[in-house]
Each structure stands twice: as C-alpha cells, then as structure tokens.
Amino acid sequence: MAVSDPIPTARASNPAIDDARLLMRGTARLLLDLGITAIAEFTLPCGRRADLAGLGPKGEMVIVEVKSGVQDFRTDEKWPDYFAWCDRFYFAVSDRFPADMLPEQTGLIIADGFGGAVVRESPIAKLAPARRKALTLKFARNAAERALRAI
Amino acid sequence: MAVSDPIPTARASNPAIDDARLLMRGTARLLLDLGITAIAEFTLPCGRRADLAGLGPKGEMVIVEVKSGVQDFRTDEKWPDYFAWCDRFYFAVSDRFPADMLPEQTGLIIADGFGGAVVRESPIAKLAPARRKALTLKFARNAAERALRAI
Numbered sequence: 001m002a003v004s005d006p007i008p009t010a011r012a013s014n015p016a017i018d019d020a021r022l023l024m025r026g027t028a029r030l031l032l033d034l035g036i037t038a039i040a041e042f043t044l045p046c047g048r049r050a051d052l053a054g055l056g057p058k059g060e061m062v063i064v065e066v067k068s069g070v071q072d073f074r075t076d077e078k079w080p081d082y083f084a085w086c087d088r089f090y091f092a093v094s095d096r097f098p099a100d101m102l103p104e105q106t107g108l109i110i111a112d113g114f115g116g117a118v119v120r121e122s123p124i125a126k127l128a129p130a131r132r133k134a135l136t137l138k139f140a141r142n143a144a145e146r147a148l149r150a151i
Numbered sequence: 152m153a154v155s156d157p158i159p160t161a162r163a164s165n166p167a168i169d170d171a172r173l174l175m176r177g178t179a180r181l182l183l184d185l186g187i188t189a190i191a192e193f194t195l196p197c198g199r200r201a202d203l204a205g206l207g208p209k210g211e212m213v214i215v216e217v218k219s220g221v222q223d224f225r226t227d228e229k230w231p232d233y234f235a236w237c238d239r240f241y242f243a244v245s246d247r248f249p250a251d252m253l254p255e256q257t258g259l260i261i262a263d264g265f266g267g268a269v270v271r272e273s274p275i276a277k278l279a280p281a282r283r284k285a286l287t288l289k290f291a292r293n294a295a296e297r298a299l300r301a302i
Contacts, residue, residue, distance in 0.1 A: 032296075032299070037291075037292040037296050037299065038295065039295045039298050039299065054295070055288065055295065059288045133210075133284070136288060136291055137210045139291050140206050140287055140288075140290050140294060141188040141206050141208075143291060143294035143295040143297075143298045144189065144205070144206065146294070146297070147190050147294045147297035147298050148179060148183070148190065
C-alpha cells in the first residue's frame, strides 16, 4: 500500500497516536525483566535503525520495532529487513492498536510506558555465527559509547 | 612488599594522590581517540573489577588499571590477574607517578583529566575465541544496561 493512501477505518479506530518513546521505554523494561538488555535506536550494518535491539544472556539478538499507530505500520514496507539481523523479531504496540493487522510470523508485544507483555512469541531464526559476532561487537561498542558519557 | 611497609621516598616524591576518576576520564578519552570504546568499572568473570575495559573495532579487548599513586600500586598484588581477560593491558598514571616502578611487560598510559598518551605499548596476548566471545557479550550487556538508563 502506498504511503499516500488514506486509511479511514484504521484511523477512525485509532484517533490518537501513541507516544513511541513511552512504548519504547515500557518495552525495554519488559525485555530487561526477561533477561534481555536492550538499547534504543541501534543502527544495523544495513543502515536501518532498530527501535530497540537487545542481547539475551546467551547472546540471543532481539529486535523490536515500535509502532505508534496503524499509519506508522502501513508506511513501513521494510520491516522484513530486520529478520536478517536478529534471532527474534517483535512488533511492540499499545493495546489500542489493531493487533490483527500485524504479520503472524512476527512476535507481538503489547506495551505502555511502564512495561508490557509478550502476547505472541517470535519464531526463532538463528543468526549465522559470523554475523552474530559482528553484530554483538557493534552493539557492545555502541552501548559503551553511550555509557561513556556518564564517566 | 607488604602492604604495611612504609614507602617514604615514594611518598615524598608524590605528596598528593591523583584523582583516579579524572585519570579514568582522560584515559577513556584517549582510548576513544584510538578507536577503543571503554566503560568504567567492568566486573570480570573472575569477580575483579577493571577500572576501564574497552573494545576495539576488531573486538580487541583492552583493560586499563588506573593508579592514583605509588601506594595504590604497591597494595595491588593481583593486577597480573587481568592478563587472562584482555588482549592488551595498561597501567594509567599521571606524569607525577614514578613510571619506572611499573612492570615492563605492561602497557603504560600517562593521563590527566582531559586526555593522555600511550607511552609504552602493551604486549599482545590474544584471548581464546570462546573467552573473547563470552567477555564481549558480558561487556555488551553491561554497557547496554548503563545506556538503558538514558531511555
């Protein structure tokens, strides 16, 4: 669907747009509860920026794309690109989002500003070792640069 | 030398103790200039905490131990433990520190609060792949936890 298409029904059922920043925070907290340490806006080697990228205790790479509303989802034609850069991929939306429209082969997180829940688990598609290694290093250096500001 | 031994000469030539926090900051900046992204106070799998641990662009793990004065160095009998957890190891001290007393098989950084210089390169002792992988992951998750606070 082209970006310019009107989506009257979807917009009527979602009069307000969710605050993506709050959803991101709630989702990051949820991930942390699940043992996955995430950072926001992680630039992938392909140039695309993941809303949240996280590492689990065994090195599992998780990417979460936060959608503030239907329009935000519909105008994003490139989300399948994320599959190449993680073991698990989730969309995170608020409970006002019509979750049925999200693709079933993705994980689903319902979040608010304080936390969230995994409503549908993501299928697991394991990264190749060399890519995992490169991604983990990039993640580590990126996260450390941010942490460095606190020194 | 036992911890309780007086070190009059060394102390006389170092009447003041350097601010380790400032040295750490200057050293972290130097490392960043060298392409090594470091975090402060990184707890190693052995339980010991490295003053600075950094990752280079190819995944090189660097550890820097900051010494605020002679006494600080003399009372630390366990610095050789760090060799097991990095490819390169440096001491970082101010230009007031009598650098001759630092072991030659370690790298040497002279720093102040704003930057520093590598005065002697560290020998390279490459980590085994499995250990590097585990350390990098630990570093990544640790750094991300700190970065997370900014979300």
